[in-house]
Amino acid sequence: MKKFIFFILFFLPIFCYGDWTLIPLKLDSNQIQARYFIDLKNLRPNGNKVRVWSMQDFNEPQIVGALSYYSVKSLSEFNCTESKIRILAYSIYDSNMAKGEKLISKGVPFSWQKIKEDTVNFLYLNLACKN
Numbered sequence: 001m002k003k004f005i006f007f008i009l010f011f012l013p014i015f016c017y018g019d020w021t022l023i024p025l026k027l028d029s030n031q032i033q034a035r036y037f038i039d040l041k042n043l044r045p046n047g048n049k050v051r052v053w054s055m056q057d058f059n060e061p062q063i064v065g066a067l068s069y070y071s072v073k074s075l076s077e078f079n080c081t082e083s084k085i086r087i088l089a090y091s092i093y094d095s096n097m098a099k100g101e102k103l104i105s106k107g108v109p110f111s112w113q114k115i116k117e118d119t120v121n122f123l124y125l126n127l128a129c130k131n
Contacts (some may be wrong), residue, residue: 020055034058036120040131046081048081053126057096073098080129084112084122
């Protein structure tokens with residue numbers, strides 16, 4: 001796993017879309033159902049924690065009940081020493097790249113969760129805590 005993270009962080013190109021940095025995934029293109037982005041230019045460190053914006057951008061509409069959306073933008077806080085995350089706020093959009101109509105916006109923090117290896121949040125943690 002550490003070799004995989006090292007490979008992802010240092011050898012694969014990281015593509016930028018405005019302030020968003022694309023997280024490259026080691027999957028075949030037909031397996032990727034979403035693109036994951038992080039805003040590395042606006043990290044907010046505070047001791048062993050760091051706050052960062054991230055975004056999920058889906059290829060197909062995500063449908064929950066009557067709601068159909070293409071992207072989710074989240075403000076997360078990472079505890080770098082304990083490998084934990086909590087979502088502080090998020091918004092759901094009807095278009096790609098957090099554009100279009102904001103369908104839902106919530107600002108109530110979630111509880112802290114331990115981050116598992118081999119997840120997108122683990123990649124976010126490593127990028128946010130190393131910068």
